[in-house]
Amino acid sequence: xxxVCGTSKIAGCSFSIHPMSEDFAEIILDSLNMxxxxxxxxxxxxxxxxxxxxxxxxxxxxxxxxxxxSKSGVHAALQATYSIGCPGDSNGDTCPDESLxxxxxxxxRFIHQHLSAKFSLYPMGGGxxxxxxxxxxxxMKSKGVQVTPAHYSTRLDGDxxxxxxxxxxVFRATEASGSSHTVMTVTVSVNSPSTKEVES
Amino acid sequence: xxxVCGTSKIAGCSFSIHPMSEDFAEIILDSLNMxxxxxxxxxxxxxxxxxxxxxxxxxxxxxxxxxxxSKSGVHAALQATYSIGCPGDSNGDTCPDESLxxxxxxxxRFIHQHLSAKFSLYPMGGGxxxxxxxxxxxxMKSKGVQVTPAHYSTRLDGDxxxxxxxxxxVFRATEASGSSHTVMTVTVSVNSPSTKEVES
Numbered sequence: 001x002x003x004v005c006g007t008s009k010i011a012g013c014s015f016s017i018h019p020m021s022e023d024f025a026e027i028i029l030d031s032l033n034m035x036x037x038x039x040x041x042x043x044x045x046x047x048x049x050x051x052x053x054x055x056x057x058x059x060x061x062x063x064x065x066x067x068x069x070s071k072s073g074v075h076a077a078l079q080a081t082y083s084i085g086c087p088g089d090s091n092g093d094t095c096p097d098e099s100l101x102x103x104x105x106x107x108x109r110f111i112h113q114h115l116s117a118k119f120s121l122y123p124m125g126g127g128x129x130x131x132x133x134x135x136x137x138x139x140m141k142s143k144g145v146q147v148t149p150a151h152y153s154t155r156l157d158g159d160x161x162x163x164x165x166x167x168x169x170v171f172r173a174t175e176a177s178g179s180s181h182t183v184m185t186v187t188v189s190v191n192s193p194s195t196k197e198v199e200s
Numbered sequence: 201x202x203x204v205c206g207t208s209k210i211a212g213c214s215f216s217i218h219p220m221s222e223d224f225a226e227i228i229l230d231s232l233n234m235x236x237x238x239x240x241x242x243x244x245x246x247x248x249x250x251x252x253x254x255x256x257x258x259x260x261x262x263x264x265x266x267x268x269x270s271k272s273g274v275h276a277a278l279q280a281t282y283s284i285g286c287p288g289d290s291n292g293d294t295c296p297d298e299s300l301x302x303x304x305x306x307x308x309r310f311i312h313q314h315l316s317a318k319f320s321l322y323p324m325g326g327g328x329x330x331x332x333x334x335x336x337x338x339x340m341k342s343k344g345v346q347v348t349p350a351h352y353s354t355r356l357d358g359d360x361x362x363x364x365x366x367x368x369x370v371f372r373a374t375e376a377s378g379s380s381h382t383v384m385t386v387t388v389s390v391n392s393p394s395t396k397e398v399e400s
Binding site: 012013014018019020021022024025045046047050052075077079081083086087088089093116117118120122124129130133134150151152153155183187189192193194 | 212213214216218219220221222224225243245246247248250252275277279281283286287288289293316317318320322324329330333334350351352353355383385387388389392393394
């Protein structure tokens with residue numbers, strides 16, 4: 001089953017963002033007000049926020065929310081699970097707007113934020129999954145991101161735009177390589193007291 | 201390849217815990233001081249903490265850290281990726297202590313904490329992975345946990361001990377069903393202002 005909205009498969013992301021501050025709710029709400037989510041279906045509960053729509057808008061919105069929260073200067077963590085092609089998925093809960101232009105790129109592009117992240121690829125839908133993973137980790141090294149091996153994941157350090165471009169590229173390449181059901185998890189840290197000297 | 205330490209396969213977890221407070225570092229360090237990590241290999245950087253060892257100790261330590269942080273009363277989130285049997289894994293970085301008794305159960309069992317979580321199973325190593333996932337979601341319903349469908353995951357609500365017992369059970373059952381490489385991601389929320397009335 002390929003769940004399509006218009007001509008594209010429905011992609012999605014379940015994510016949560018955690019500013020380490022008593023003002024977490026205000027920081028998150030202020031940031032969300034700065035992000036255009038009109039091209040995704042969005043649902044928030046007390047554990048995660050889920051967005052669904054075209055893949056470009058899924059990455060556009062999650063990057064924009066991270067950048068807006070980062071602007072507060074508060075140490076924050078983003079945990080995101082990107083998914084496309086799950087055979088258990090439904091056709092519902094998506095956005096009818098199929099146009100390609102990213103709604104937040106104009107506001108995002110001037111925010112520069114160093115991040116540290118760990119990502120893992122799970123190509124579920126066929127193919128030689130470990131070879132696919134190794135190929136995509138190698139590919140990430142050519143994208144201007146610092147890539148370091150870690151247990152159960154791969155560490156990435158760099159500018160938010162560069163890292164998100166790399167993540168979107170390897171996610172697309174994994175699907176294109178034959179994985180009809182692709183999952184990618186990313187844990188991001190920004191404004192960490194341990195790495196602030198790198199960011200300045 | 202089965203990476204074994206003594207007689208058991210090396211399990212592991214990469215996790216991060218986020219108290220939404222300016223005192224996050226103190227809360228985490230105070231909590232870690234209350235947790236016995238002597239039966240796991242442990243490494244912390246600015247993005248995640250990684251622990252490796254026997255599966256029972258991996259669950260014992262992550263549950264104990266969550267419970268100790270929860271005691272602060274601060275809204276906190278835990279993101280954890282459990283893994284066993286990754287073909288890319290190495291034999292190193294584990295704990296030589298192979299004994300079974302859980303070091304933190306005596307201190308954990310008296311802390312009762314309601315949690316809300318979303319979990320996803322990724323049986324990578326063979327078998328009919330969607331059937332395995334559906335079977336384990338059904339199994340979770342018999343474990344005293346409130347189970348609700350969600351996009352890209354399954355929502356769990358209940359007492360921390362009940363939920364962690366369920367998570368460990370379905371993780372073991374997934375491996376036992378033929379998935380030589382098993383991954384499970386869990387996002388947990390405790391002390392959320394949105395659900396405090398449930399906890400009292």
